[in-house]
Amino acid sequence: MLKRALFGFVALFTIGAAPAATLAAVAQDEKVIPAVMPTDGPRTLDPVRGSTTYDNMGCAQVYETLLQVSYYDNQRFEPQLLAELPTRLEDGKRYRFRLRDDVYFQNDECFPGGKGRKLTTDDVFYSWKRIADPANGLKNWWLLEDAIVGLEVPAEGVGFDYDAPVAGFVKISDTEFEVELTRPVFRFLWVLTMFQTSVVPREAVEHYGSDFGAHPVGTGPYVLDEWIPKQRLTFNRNPDYYECYYPAAELWSEEDRKKGLADAAGQRLPIADRIEFAMIIEEQPRFLEFKQGNLAWLELPFTYFGELFSPRTKRMNRESRKAGYQYRSVLVLDMIFRAFNMEDPIVGGYTPDKIALRKAMAYAIDHDEFNEVFYKGLCVQYDGPIPPTLDGHPENHRVEGAPRGPDLPKARALLAEAGYPNGEGLPAIRFYTNSSSVNAKMMDLLRRQLGEIGVKLDAQMVDFSQLIELTNKKQAPMFSFAWLSDYPDAENNLALFYSKNVSPGSNHWNYSRPEFDELYERAIVLEPGEERTALYVQMRDMVIADVPMVGSLARNRYYVWQPWLMNARPTPRFWSWFKFLDVDESKR
Amino acid sequence: MWSYVARRVLYNIPIYLVIVMVVMVMLRINDPVTAYLSKNATEAERSLKEAEFGLDQPFMVQYLDMLKSIVTFDFSTKSWYQETNTVGEIITPSILPSLKITLPSLALSTFISIVVGLIAAVNRGRLIDRGLMFVAVVGMSISFLVFIILGQYFGAYWLNGKVGTEIFAIRYDADRMTGFFVADWIKFYLLPVMISVVVSMGYDTRFYRTVIVEQTNADYIRTAKAKGCSQRRVMFRHLLRNAMIPIITRVMITMPFLIVGSLLLEVYFSIPGMGKTLLTHMTNKDFAVTQAIVAILAALFILSNILTDVLYAIVDPRVRLA
Numbered sequence: 001m002l003k004r005a006l007f008g009f010v011a012l013f014t015i016g017a018a019p020a021a022t023l024a025a026v027a028q029d030e031k032v033i034p035a036v037m038p039t040d041g042p043r044t045l046d047p048v049r050g051s052t053t054y055d056n057m058g059c060a061q062v063y064e065t066l067l068q069v070s071y072y073d074n075q076r077f078e079p080q081l082l083a084e085l086p087t088r089l090e091d092g093k094r095y096r097f098r099l100r101d102d103v104y105f106q107n108d109e110c111f112p113g114g115k116g117r118k119l120t121t122d123d124v125f126y127s128w129k130r131i132a133d134p135a136n137g138l139k140n141w142w143l144l145e146d147a148i149v150g151l152e153v154p155a156e157g158v159g160f161d162y163d164a165p166v167a168g169f170v171k172i173s174d175t176e177f178e179v180e181l182t183r184p185v186f187r188f189l190w191v192l193t194m195f196q197t198s199v200v201p202r203e204a205v206e207h208y209g210s211d212f213g214a215h216p217v218g219t220g221p222y223v224l225d226e227w228i229p230k231q232r233l234t235f236n237r238n239p240d241y242y243e244c245y246y247p248a249a250e251l252w253s254e255e256d257r258k259k260g261l262a263d264a265a266g267q268r269l270p271i272a273d274r275i276e277f278a279m280i281i282e283e284q285p286r287f288l289e290f291k292q293g294n295l296a297w298l299e300l301p302f303t304y305f306g307e308l309f310s311p312r313t314k315r316m317n318r319e320s321r322k323a324g325y326q327y328r329s330v331l332v333l334d335m336i337f338r339a340f341n342m343e344d345p346i347v348g349g350y351t352p353d354k355i356a357l358r359k360a361m362a363y364a365i366d367h368d369e370f371n372e373v374f375y376k377g378l379c380v381q382y383d384g385p386i387p388p389t390l391d392g393h394p395e396n397h398r399v400e401g402a403p404r405g406p407d408l409p410k411a412r413a414l415l416a417e418a419g420y421p422n423g424e425g426l427p428a429i430r431f432y433t434n435s436s437s438v439n440a441k442m443m444d445l446l447r448r449q450l451g452e453i454g455v456k457l458d459a460q461m462v463d464f465s466q467l468i469e470l471t472n473k474k475q476a477p478m479f480s481f482a483w484l485s486d487y488p489d490a491e492n493n494l495a496l497f498y499s500k501n502v503s504p505g506s507n508h509w510n511y512s513r514p515e516f517d518e519l520y521e522r523a524i525v526l527e528p529g530e531e532r533t534a535l536y537v538q539m540r541d542m543v544i545a546d547v548p549m550v551g552s553l554a555r556n557r558y559y560v561w562q563p564w565l566m567n568a569r570p571t572p573r574f575w576s577w578f579k580f581l582d583v584d585e586s587k588r
Numbered sequence: 589m590w591s592y593v594a595r596r597v598l599y600n601i602p603i604y605l606v607i608v609m610v611v612m613v614m615l616r617i618n619d620p621v622t623a624y625l626s627k628n629a630t631e632a633e634r635s636l637k638e639a640e641f642g643l644d645q646p647f648m649v650q651y652l653d654m655l656k657s658i659v660t661f662d663f664s665t666k667s668w669y670q671e672t673n674t675v676g677e678i679i680t681p682s683i684l685p686s687l688k689i690t691l692p693s694l695a696l697s698t699f700i701s702i703v704v705g706l707i708a709a710v711n712r713g714r715l716i717d718r719g720l721m722f723v724a725v726v727g728m729s730i731s732f733l734v735f736i737i738l739g740q741y742f743g744a745y746w747l748n749g750k751v752g753t754e755i756f757a758i759r760y761d762a763d764r765m766t767g768f769f770v771a772d773w774i775k776f777y778l779l780p781v782m783i784s785v786v787v788s789m790g791y792d793t794r795f796y797r798t799v800i801v802e803q804t805n806a807d808y809i810r811t812a813k814a815k816g817c818s819q820r821r822v823m824f825r826h827l828l829r830n831a832m833i834p835i836i837t838r839v840m841i842t843m844p845f846l847i848v849g850s851l852l853l854e855v856y857f858s859i860p861g862m863g864k865t866l867l868t869h870m871t872n873k874d875f876a877v878t879q880a881i882v883a884i885l886a887a888l889f890i891l892s893n894i895l896t897d898v899l900y901a902i903v904d905p906r907v908r909l910a
Contacts (some may be wrong), residue, residue, distance in 0.1 A: 040868045044671045137640075138633045139625075196879065214672035229670050229678075230868060231860050232762060278761065281868075282856050284737055285759045288745040292758065463618045504631075 019364070023110055031272040031583040033296050033565070036286055040230040041279040044213035045168045047198040048130045051139050053572065056195045058227075061235045061275060062106070062199035063218035066097065066124065067189060069574040072251045072261070075389065075488050077193050080576075081119065081219065092184030092525060099124070099175040102242045108217040110207035116240065119219055120174040126162060127199045128169075135162035140196040147188055149180045162202075184525040190487035193574065206535040221270035221579040228477040230562070233277040237270055244269050246567070246580060247466075256569070259326075264567050270579035271567070293588070297561035297570060300327075302376050308560060311376065324563030324587070329556050330378060330571055333387040333485035335493060337551030338365065338431075338446070344477040347429060348546070350513075350546060355375035357418035357426075358547035362403035363411035364453045365446065365550050374442060379553040384540040385497065386490040387554050391528060392536030402544045411419060411453045423454020432470055433480040435461035442480075481508065488573060490536050491524055516542050564588045589901065596897045600890045605655070607886045612651055612879065616643075620875040624668055641668065641876065652775075658883055669874035678865060678877055679884070686861030688777050689853060693784035698839060701789050705796030706823060712801060718845040720793065727790030736824040736856050759858035780853040792838070799834045803827045832903045840896040844888035 038088040042058035044050050050059055068080035079085055081103055087096040105116035131140050132153050144151060150167030154160055168180040174392040181188055191197060198454055204217035216224050219242075222235035246269060256262065264271065280286040283301040290298040300308065308320040308327075316327060342348040347358060380388055382397035383404060391460040398404075405411065412422065420426040431446070433439045441457045450457055457478075462470070470476040485492045498520050501507035519539050543549070559570035566582035621637045638644045642653065657663055663676035670678060704724075708717045744758045756779040757764060765772050782866065803809065812826045851863030858864075862881070869877035 040872075043669050043872070046671075049671060126724075134632075134636050138630070138636060141630075141633075156635075210666070228762060228860075229673065230864070231760075231858070252863055276763065278759075278858070280759060280858050281864075282858075284740060285856060287757045288741065292745060292748065294758075416788060464623055466618055469619065469622055 023365075030274055031585075032274045032276060033272045033578060033580070033581050033583065035275060035277050035295060036289070036295050036298065037233075037277050037279050038286060038299065038301075039279065039281060041233055041277065045216040045224065046136075046213035047200065048127075048133075048136045048140055049213055050196065053575070057277070057575040058233055059195045059198060059216065059218075060220070060574065061222040062216040062220045062224055063195065063200065064220050064576070065193055065195065065198050066099075066405070068576060069193050069488075069571075070247070070251075071170040071569060071577055071580055072253070074571050074573045077189065081199060082255045086189065088527075089178070090184075092181070092186065092527070094178055094180050094422040094479050096172075097124075100242065101175050103219050104240055104242070105201045105204075105219055106217055106223050106238055107240065108204060108215075110201070110204040110217060112575070113537075116217075117201070118174075121177040122174075123199050123201060124177065125166070125169045125171070126202050128197060129160065129162055129166065130200070130205070131196065133162075135160065143191045143194060143196055146182055147185065147191070149182055171187055172558065186524065186527055187487065187489055187491050190489055193487065195575070199418045214532065214567050220576070222275060225274070230279055232279065235275045236272045241270065242381050246271070261567060261569060264580070264582060267582075272578070275578050290562075293562060295465065295585075296558060296565045297568060299557040299570070299572075300560050302378065305376050305378065305558065309558070313545060314378070320560075325560050326563065326565075326568065327558055327560045328568075328570055329558050331388045332555045332557055332572060333390065333488060335385055335387055335483040335551060336379070336553040336555070337385075337481070337483075337549040339479050339481060339509045339549045340547070341471075341474055341477050341479075341508075341510055342512065342546075342548050343474050344429065347477050348510070353418045355545075355547060356414045357420065358550075359403045360411045360414035360418060360453060361450060361455060362547055362550040363405045363407045363414065364400075364450050364455065366406040367404075367551070367553055368447055369406075369449070370445065371553060373445060374438065375553070375555065378555060378556045378558070381553055383552075384544045385493045385549065385552065386536065386540050387485060387493065387552070390485075390488060390490040391533040392494075392540055394540070399541065400521070403547060403550075406449070407451055413456070415453055420454075423456065426454040426455060428458040429478050430458045430460060430464055430476070431478040432460045432467055432476040434464045434467050439480070471508040474503050474510055479508070489528075492538075493534065494520055494523070494539050497539070497548070509544070511546070511548045513542060513546065562588075589717030589788050592901055593894075593898055596894045600894055604886060604890050607890075608654060608658070608883050609651060611882050612647075612888065615875065615879055616647075620873065624873040624875065641665075654879070654883065657880075658887065663880055665876050665880075666873055667869070669869050669872040669877065671825060675880045676867070679862070679881065682860060682862045682865040685859050686714050686850075686854070686863060687846060688773060688783060689780050689850055689859065689861065692777075692781045693788065693850070694839070694842060694846060696781070697785045697788040697792055698835075700785065702796050702828075702835070704716075704789070704793045705800050706828075708793070708797045709800035709804060710819070710823070712804075717797075721797070724790045724793045727786065728794070732787050734851055735783050735787050736852055739779060739786075740856055743779045743782070747763060757857075759856075759860070760860065764769075776857070776859070780850070780857050780859065784850055786851060795829075795838060796835070799831045803831050805828070829903075833900060836896060836899045836903065840892050840899070843892040843895070844885055 012491060018507050035055050037057060039054050042050065042055045043052065044055060045058050045062065047059045048064055050056065063082050066081050067077045070078045072074045081099055083098045083100045089096055099119060099121065105111070107114055107116045111117055128144060128151070130136055132151055134153060136155065141153060148166065148168040170178040170180065172178065172307055199219065201217055204215065205212050208215045214227060221238055221241050223238045225234040225236045227233045246264045246267040249257065249265040252262040270309065280289065283368040287300065287301065287304045287307070289295050305311065308316060308325065310317050316325065340347045348354065353577050367381045371381060372376055380397055382388060383394055383399040383402035383471050386392045388397065415421065431443070433443060440461060443461065447457045447459060467479065471479055483493065483496065495501060497511045497516060498507060499512040499517050502510045502512060516539055519535050523532050523535040523539070557572060561568045561570070564584050564587040566584050569577065571577065621634050621643060625633055625637060642650060657665070663679065663835070664674045667673050667675055667678055704720055708720045711717045740758060744756045747756065754775065757776050760776045809822060809827060812822045817826070829850050851867055853859065854861040854864035855867060866878070866881050
């Protein structure tokens with residue numbers, strides 16, 4: 001009886017394994033990148049309706065932008081759909097663009113005869129107009145709002161007229177055009193690296209209607225094969241992808257060259273034949289799948305850091321090295337902070353006593369302890385609002401004289417200077433944060449740290465929508481948020497302190513300094529360079545001196561990958577780097 | 589009998605209407621559009637979304653629309669999170685994967701627990717009873733999550749490494765499906781089912797033992813024994829039949845959860861079931877899907893209540909007269 005049962009069990013596996021083995025043999029020559037999304041995947045594959053990292057990950061395989069972040073140097077951008085970098089005219093108020101003339105949309109039934117047609121200037125204008133169309137949700141309108149002359153959201157109830165001309169869009173030919181900006185803003189070029197500004201064909205949008213988000217038709221290196229929402233997303237190589245190549249050896253840094261990243265220089269892109277994304281929410285199955293070799297790379301969850309790395313040296317442990325795993329740590333353009341509402345009658349204001357009160361709290365808060373307790377010590381603490389690696393970020397992450405805790409004697413002295421010796425007379429400060437178990441623990445730690453100088457917190461854990469509503473209405477005296485930069489330019493962070501952006505805008509601390517505004521307006525029209533960096537530093541120091549926030553922390557992400565994955569240089573800054581990846585089957 | 593059924597249905601209709609209304613009110617306490625749009629959304633975006641999702645309509649209009657979609661099974665509203673799919677397209681394919689875990693789990697755990705409960709009850713006070721109850725209490729005391737984490741680690745990852753072939757998968761993967769239903773079920777679903785059975789056995793065994801012990805003291809059992817019935821006949825013919833009401837209650841209570849699935853198991857094993865769907869769409873502030881699932885769940889509870897009452901009436905005719 002037992003034998004029969006065992007035989008049945010084995011037979012089932014044999015039957016089950018046979019077709020899989022055959023399939024494996026058929027597909028042996030294919031270079032497949034098994035990847036993972038630590039979530040349920042994208043919400044949509046329509047760039048103008050997307051906003052999350054995972055929308056970006058999906059869209060970036062099929063669609064392309066005019067410019068792209070350079071793979072070998074994530075602080076720079078380079079042409080993607082353009083033949084060359086845009087020409088700056090009229091001191092940056094106008095840009096001239098020249099498209100590559102060998103780019104075709106992927107073959108799709110939306111085109112006559114199913115054959116993809118050539119990319120033209122009209123496609124670029126059409127795609128950007130879609131961002132201003134209320135029918136697309138205006139989710140990404142902030143990218144182009146008040147940027148291009150004549151590009152406006154129509155009045156309520158009026159449909160967007162795609163055929164109406166926009167003054168700022170000047171067509172020269174099918175491959176050349178100019179864009180006139182409302183003011184010379186350098187960040188416009190960074191916006192053109194963002195996936196939301198990808199170029200889509202009008203035929204596909206009109207053909208698929210509301211299902212366009214599930215039928216992407218782009219110019220990118222991969223074509224959508226299958227998308228089972230919340231389970232898998234697969235792409236196959238675009239056989240008609242235009243000629244473009246892996247970055248030349250001289251572009252890579254010495255360090256990257258040593259790692260072999262320049263070895264593929266000159267190879268035609270995309271290198272791999274297929275990308276298979278699996279959606280795995282939980283950390284354990286994700287980690288085990290990686291260990292079992294079923295995933296090519298992984299963004300290592302903090303919880304599993306000790307499994308592959310030495311917590312003390314932050315280097316790979318012997319076992320991981322023996323397994324041949326590779327890794328890269330990337331400092332995220334992150335700003336984790338505790339914020340004050342500068343219009344609040346108790347903690348807000350710009351008078352010396354108010355500044356002293358906020359400084360006292362800054363000296364009482366120990367961000368290193370937060371780092372150790374909640375981030376396994378993997379974060380970098382820095383002064384001010386400019387994240388590491390960006391122009392204006394302080395050397396060694398420190399600014400002389402910046403209020404950085406813990407310095408309790410100084411904190412107590414400042415508290416007395418503010419008129420609240422040992423916290424006497426200071427009412428409990430209402431502090432809002434998003435309700436989650438981690439935030440509850442963070443709140444406990446913050447309460448204890450501030451309690452040591454006699455400052456009491458009235459901690460309020462609220463739903464995220466409530467938190468937004470409270471900050472939008474300027475009703476949260478103190479609160480906690482994090483900001484992840486949209487592009488690697490400190491302007492993105494400094495805009496958060498510009499007085500025209502006060503709540504309900506992104507300046508949730510309602511910081512308002514005419515001197516700051518003046519510096520900001522001068523800086524945004526400048527190209528990267530010493531002059532601009534000097535202005536950034538002045539603004540940074542102004543924010544540090546006024547203490548509208550206590551911070552900051554930037555997370556360090558660790559990416560690990562299998563020994564058989566080649567050319568990997570993972571980054572969270574952009575997601576079209578899969579086209580550079582290769583698979584070395586001999587190392588599997 | 590039919591009038592009894594009709595009465596039960598009629599009693600429950602107003603309850604359901606109130607439940608749906610309460611659910612809808614509660615889901616609107618914190619503005620769902622603000623939650624969905626997150627930071628920095630403009631007023632224009634907000635009103636646009638409100639209009640798109642019909643939230644600019646008076647509450648009663650929204651309520652009637654909701655009831656209409658439930659009655660007609662028309663869930664053609666677009667999801668907020670997965671914009672290219674309707675609510676129906678999201679919910680429907682999630683039901684079967686959940687049932688593939690919950691149905692076998694329920695059947696197996698009920699059967700095994702009743703058997704173990706019977707064994708413990710028959711041997712009440714003896715070492716075997718104490719041993720079984722000790723194991724049950726230990727099982728109950730350990731978190732479900734611990735069972736899942738250890739089960740997944742040792743049952744899938746460790747075992748696969750030892751055996752050198754994939755017996756149980758770490759996660760559901762349509763790419764690794766073979767097309768043979770039983771083989772695929774064993775590979776992707778058997779481990780979660782086993783974990784689920786182990787977890788529920790702790791509670792169920794203790795419950796069924798208590799029910800059976802209570803029945804063993806009843807007069808009819810003594811009578812049956814006095815008549816000379818064998819122990820087996822007493823247990824299965826007399827005792828088990830009379831213990832059916834609490835057993836039915838317990839099984840029926842879990843019926844709605846068969847559809848909702850086992851949330852944690854589905855998330856850990858990446859099984860695209862209802863539990864995972866609900867969690868995903870709730871955490872992504874998908875008001876449309878959350879509202880529909882909660883309304884469906886409420887309907888299932890009501891239906892299972894009605895069904896329970898009907899089953900009571902079948903196993904115990906006195907109930908019909910009450």
